Amino acid sequence: MSIKGVIFDLDGVIVSTDEYHYQGWQRLADEERIYFDREINERLRGVSRMESLEIILEKSDRVYSQDEKIKLAERKNNYYRELLKKITPDDILPGVRNVLEELKRRSIKIAIGSSSKNSPTILERIGLDTCFDATSDGNDIKNSKPDPEVFLIAAKRLSLSPEECLVVEDAGAGVEAGITSGMRVLAVGSAKDDKRAHISAKDMDSITVDEMLDV
Numbered sequence: 001m002s003i004k005g006v007i008f009d010l011d012g013v014i015v016s017t018d019e020y021h022y023q024g025w026q027r028l029a030d031e032e033r034i035y036f037d038r039e040i041n042e043r044l045r046g047v048s049r050m051e052s053l054e055i056i057l058e059k060s061d062r063v064y065s066q067d068e069k070i071k072l073a074e075r076k077n078n079y080y081r082e083l084l085k086k087i088t089p090d091d092i093l094p095g096v097r098n099v100l101e102e103l104k105r106r107s108i109k110i111a112i113g114s115s116s117k118n119s120p121t122i123l124e125r126i127g128l129d130t131c132f133d134a135t136s137d138g139n140d141i142k143n144s145k146p147d148p149e150v151f152l153i154a155a156k157r158l159s160l161s162p163e164e165c166l167v168v169e170d171a172g173a174g175v176e177a178g179i180t181s182g183m184r185v186l187a188v189g190s191a192k193d194d195k196r197a198h199i200s201a202k203d204m205d206s207i208t209v210d211e212m213l214d215v
């Protein structure tokens with residue numbers, strides 16, 4: 001079946017927010033005296049805020065109550081949102097603009113499928129808030145990637161079946177979500193060596209729309 005829609009993950013695919021997520025978590029971990037490093041940070045890619053916090057707390061000796069955990073996640077989010085103020089359209093990753101324009105020219109539908117609750121803010125800051133035919137994000141879902149929910153909602157909002165969609169992902173959890181949802185998957189960036197994906201590329205500048213639609 002030919003591809004009629006492309007669902008893009010946001011963080012790490014459209015825009016590089018990874019460093020800001022990392023800095024937000026690092027500040028929180030330092031304040032709580034919890035060991036945290038870039039290797040642990042890699043495990044947070046694609047997973048929800050609360051699940052990310054659980055991964056960070058694996059290194060803590062203290063047991064936090066549910067209320068305390070919610071406050072910790074809020075604190076990190078405030079640090080992160082402060083950093084997000086620096087994001088501009090110049091932070092859109094290489095090749096993304098061209099790919100989006102070419103897909104539109106060919107009448108292929110485009111959507112966002114992101115675990116982030118900050119997705120609407122980020123899209124606005126980079127000037128792409130009216131660019132997509134549909135968006136599905138952390139505010140719409142009960143289960144975060146690797147659960148397929150976020151992509152299935154995006155496909156439904158595009159009025160397409162999963163078989164008609166291609167997912168673009170930079171996280172292992174997202175590649176898995178795309179496969180489980182019955183969609184084809186293009187892995188980029190950090191996920192480019194993930195063997196479960198149907199195709200892969202270093203970034204969106206290293207693949208043509210013909211190659212994307214030919215999977």
Ligand code: BG6
Binds near residue numbers: 052
């Ligand atoms: C994903 C990121 O896109 O969004 C994760 O890859 C992040 O690292 C998740 O934890 C949730 O983001 P937010 O903005 O809702 O805290």
Ligand code: MG
Binds near residue numbers: 011045169171
């Ligand atoms: Mg991502």
